Amino acid sequence: MTQPFRPSVTIADIEAAAAVLKPYAVRTPLLSSPALDALTGARVFLKAEVLQRTGSFKFRGAFNKISSIPKKARAAGVVAFSSGNHAQGVAAAAQIHGMPATIVMPADAPLSKRERTKGYGAEVVLYDRMTEDREAIARDIAEQRDATIVPPYDDPLIIAGQGTVGLEIAKDMTALGIAPDIVVAPASGGGLVAGTATAIKAAFPNAAIMSAEPDGFDDHARSLRAGRREPHRAEGRTICDALMATIPGEITFAINMKLLSQGVTVTDAEVGVAIAFLFRDLKLVAEPGGAVALAALLAGKFDARGKTVVIVLSGGNVDATMFARLIG
Amino acid sequence: MTQPFRPSVTIADIEAAAAVLKPYAVRTPLLSSPALDALTGARVFLKAEVLQRTGSFKFRGAFNKISSIPKKARAAGVVAFSSGNHAQGVAAAAQIHGMPATIVMPADAPLSKRERTKGYGAEVVLYDRMTEDREAIARDIAEQRDATIVPPYDDPLIIAGQGTVGLEIAKDMTALGIAPDIVVAPASGGGLVAGTATAIKAAFPNAAIMSAEPDGFDDHARSLRAGRREPHRAEGRTICDALMATIPGEITFAINMKLLSQGVTVTDAEVGVAIAFLFRDLKLVAEPGGAVALAALLAGKFDARGKTVVIVLSGGNVDATMFARLIG
Numbered sequence: 001m002t003q004p005f006r007p008s009v010t011i012a013d014i015e016a017a018a019a020v021l022k023p024y025a026v027r028t029p030l031l032s033s034p035a036l037d038a039l040t041g042a043r044v045f046l047k048a049e050v051l052q053r054t055g056s057f058k059f060r061g062a063f064n065k066i067s068s069i070p071k072k073a074r075a076a077g078v079v080a081f082s083s084g085n086h087a088q089g090v091a092a093a094a095q096i097h098g099m100p101a102t103i104v105m106p107a108d109a110p111l112s113k114r115e116r117t118k119g120y121g122a123e124v125v126l127y128d129r130m131t132e133d134r135e136a137i138a139r140d141i142a143e144q145r146d147a148t149i150v151p152p153y154d155d156p157l158i159i160a161g162q163g164t165v166g167l168e169i170a171k172d173m174t175a176l177g178i179a180p181d182i183v184v185a186p187a188s189g190g191g192l193v194a195g196t197a198t199a200i201k202a203a204f205p206n207a208a209i210m211s212a213e214p215d216g217f218d219d220h221a222r223s224l225r226a227g228r229r230e231p232h233r234a235e236g237r238t239i240c241d242a243l244m245a246t247i248p249g250e251i252t253f254a255i256n257m258k259l260l261s262q263g264v265t266v267t268d269a270e271v272g273v274a275i276a277f278l279f280r281d282l283k284l285v286a287e288p289g290g291a292v293a294l295a296a297l298l299a300g301k302f303d304a305r306g307k308t309v310v311i312v313l314s315g316g317n318v319d320a321t322m323f324a325r326l327i328g
Numbered sequence: 329m330t331q332p333f334r335p336s337v338t339i340a341d342i343e344a345a346a347a348v349l350k351p352y353a354v355r356t357p358l359l360s361s362p363a364l365d366a367l368t369g370a371r372v373f374l375k376a377e378v379l380q381r382t383g384s385f386k387f388r389g390a391f392n393k394i395s396s397i398p399k400k401a402r403a404a405g406v407v408a409f410s411s412g413n414h415a416q417g418v419a420a421a422a423q424i425h426g427m428p429a430t431i432v433m434p435a436d437a438p439l440s441k442r443e444r445t446k447g448y449g450a451e452v453v454l455y456d457r458m459t460e461d462r463e464a465i466a467r468d469i470a471e472q473r474d475a476t477i478v479p480p481y482d483d484p485l486i487i488a489g490q491g492t493v494g495l496e497i498a499k500d501m502t503a504l505g506i507a508p509d510i511v512v513a514p515a516s517g518g519g520l521v522a523g524t525a526t527a528i529k530a531a532f533p534n535a536a537i538m539s540a541e542p543d544g545f546d547d548h549a550r551s552l553r554a555g556r557r558e559p560h561r562a563e564g565r566t567i568c569d570a571l572m573a574t575i576p577g578e579i580t581f582a583i584n585m586k587l588l589s590q591g592v593t594v595t596d597a598e599v600g601v602a603i604a605f606l607f608r609d610l611k612l613v614a615e616p617g618g619a620v621a622l623a624a625l626l627a628g629k630f631d632a633r634g635k636t637v638v639i640v641l642s643g644g645n646v647d648a649t650m651f652a653r654l655i656g
Contacts, residue, residue, distance in 0.1 A: 029357040050611035283378040283644035316611035324652035
């Protein structure tokens with residue numbers, strides 16, 4: 001007899017996270033664009049999570065997790081490792097709670113992400129992505145200081161926080177009286193798409209949910225095809241600095257294997273097209289990793305014609321020089 | 329005995345325009361930003377009209393006006409003169425109605441505005457801003473073709489259309505249960521601020537409404553001080569290509585003289601700071617003319633501390649090269 005699927009995160013967990021987040025997170029708008037509809041032949045809604053506090057969805061999960069830390073453990077602070085968006089989410093959430101935060105970031109993270117993380121009052125510790133183990137560094141710091149580690153994705157409270165993105169989409173679509181056919185969200189560790197899928201499926205069981213990744217960093221696409229967690233091929237580079245996780249999370253993938261229909265991937269050039277389109281026609285700033293789901297739509301990586309498609313724009317923390325190059 | 333003020337545009341006109349626009353215009357969000365609140369000490373709401381169809385508020389007035397053209401006059405089409413945003417608004421509105429549109433644009437208008445106007449199916453006729461009279465050119469074309477001129481601002485239907493920006497702000501603030509202390513909107517001919525002021529004052533009679541202009545192109549600030557329409561000094565240049573009208577409109581100024589508390593002005597450098605802030609912290613693209621109200625807030629051109637301030641970001645049609653320069 002097959003074991004029934006017992007999800008680690010339920011719609012009730014996501015609704016609880018929404019209540020925790022309500023006074024602090026931006027309820028980001030679901031935008032539509034006649035230009036985008038005309039271009040794709042689909043009815044497209046963009047969840048503009050670039051407008052979220054700290055410039056990405058990561059604030060949601062970080063704030064939900066940090067809010068759960070018991071009062072007596074708060075003075076010791078939090079530790080996180082992140083290439084930049086989770087860093088800012090944790091730093092901003094800790095600052096709101098008056099807690100010290102230490103963030104372990106790769107030395108090659110975008111300058112603006114490092115600066116903005118410090119701007120939220122966090123201490124930033126840099127490491128070499130090629131030679132050092134960021135999790136070991138974070139664990140050492142946490143042990144020395146008795147601090148709490150805020151993991152980037154593989155945690156039910158983090159996933160529930162990110163799931164509020166999906167909950168807001170579901171509420172807005174319900175208010176519009178429209179059922180989404182397809183919902184696409186970027187994936188690195190898979191927390192955003194797992195939480196979003198959980199919330200969307202609760203309201204719209206027939207919606208197809210897809211993860212979007214950069215070519216080469218396609219561990220979700222590969223794992224969904226294989227039916228088990230598989231690392232990406234780790235070949236080449238990507239401009240999507242936010243989407244470089246090596247393998248899906250254990251907790252996130254258990255959800256995603258159940259709820260996602262497929263993973264799609266895009267090239268850097270396709271991401272550039274999406275960012276330039278957002279600049280020119282939507283007047284929104286997206287970072288490369290934040291634009292992969294839109295890039296997949298624009299590049300025709302799935303059949304969207306005649307369908308109602310929701311695209312999550314997950315973040316907008318991009319250096320001015322990189323942005324200028326992509327829109328130029 | 330003083331003549332009572334008989335406004336040419338009423339809140340009923342604006343509500344009628346809202347009904348006409350509902351299926352076609354984007355209901356743009358009113359955004360808040362903890363970063364902006366912290367920076368200014370005010371509670372700030374941004375009316376993100378950069379997200380409007382055609383990238384600026386101009387679609388609203390143009391669509392409302394064009395919708396009023398009698399059926400028998402539609403085949404002859406419309407003619408407009410504009411530096412770019414009204415051009416796109418008229419072109420897009422005419423396209424929706426299946427009407428031909430001819431737009432008289434200055435040869436030095438931003439390339440993206442010319443291209444986008446053509447993209448909406450309009451014929452673009454270029455003129456020299458220094459030596460030719462755009463209104464005369466437009467009149468000649470209109471007479472030859474029996475076409476209807478869609479004026480940029482000095483028309484009650486145009487003003488009522490732009491006023492839906494204020495109506496949406498008033499509705500959203502009412503839903504939030506918050507009364508705005510100050511509302512600031514960019515001004516060129518004054519249609520946007522006149523319509524917005526009419527709608528805001530109907531809901532919040534105590535709100536102070538201000539126009540924002542580039543230094544040197546300060547005809548509203550000067551006229552409001554003088555109590556009568558005065559041209560700007562026409563000295564120097566501005567990066568705010570959308571805000572170069574010489575003198576307030578007659579109809580718009582009759583409204584603005586009654587409803588506005590003052591006009592504020594900003595330098596190009598202050599506009600650049602606002603655009604870079606929007607890019608970095610809000611992930612929104614604004615054009616120079618669209619960012620003057622925010623520039624005035626950030627530069628401390630009026631006392632905002634402790635107040636609830638609504639800023640209209642009126643447009644985002646900026647060339648990539650100019651944008652890259654301003655955020656770099």
